[in-house]
Amino acid sequence: MILLIDAGNTRVKWALAAPGAQLGAWTASGAATHADMPQLELAWCEAASLHGIRRIVIANVAGNALRVQLEYVLQRCLPDVTPDWFASVPALAGVTNGYSNPAQLGCDRFAAAIAGHALAPDAPVIVVNCGTATTIDAVTADGVFLGGMILPGLGLMASSLARNTAQLPQIAQDGKLPDGFADNTDDAILSGILAAQSGAIEHACAAHHGAACIISGGAAPYIAPMLKVPYRIVENIVLIGLHAAAN
Incomplete structure (x- = not known):
């Protein structure tokens, strides 16, 4: 079994993949916030006991402090398995990294x-991942990563307005939008941030002619219905990428 870990800025997501399994066909999976590391330890120790884990692949964008925590937990659960820390390289798994400095991606x-x-x-x-930040990236048919956009996620947009504008409230990003123009402040904020996110995605799709749009992340169910382009929602796209790379 391979333990795949996506250590993001807010949550740590993981999945267990059997040898030869189709992409996204997990034997087990889960997620926890950074503060819930004991929950992850219990889950991973149980997975190691039930299924056996021979390899660990981790993508970590949350910094060195979280890396140290993950190393500590994994050492307790899987002392004989050395994690592979996934990094951006010039080419891997059929994708050529077109960044001017590939390691910076x-x-x-x-x-x-x-x-x-x-x-x-x-x-x-066009690959969209809607988490703490929203990333929108373009890949050609022959696997060249062209680059993309990074913008604040829904939660960051909403909290920024609430924090920096005295008269505006903090709003829930999962509210229901009215038809037409908003006639109250909460709906106006929600309409604005959803339009900003969906508009950026549509702009990318228009620039990358004929592209399929794949959207993932915790905010995807709120943003996707706003899109005026065909799309496909895929859960845990980073874990799927780690699985493809590991194969």
């Missing part, structure tokens, strides 16, 4: 690009 974005190319082979693709 966030490893989560590189993994998502690999997943997008694996899920939509022989087609141009």
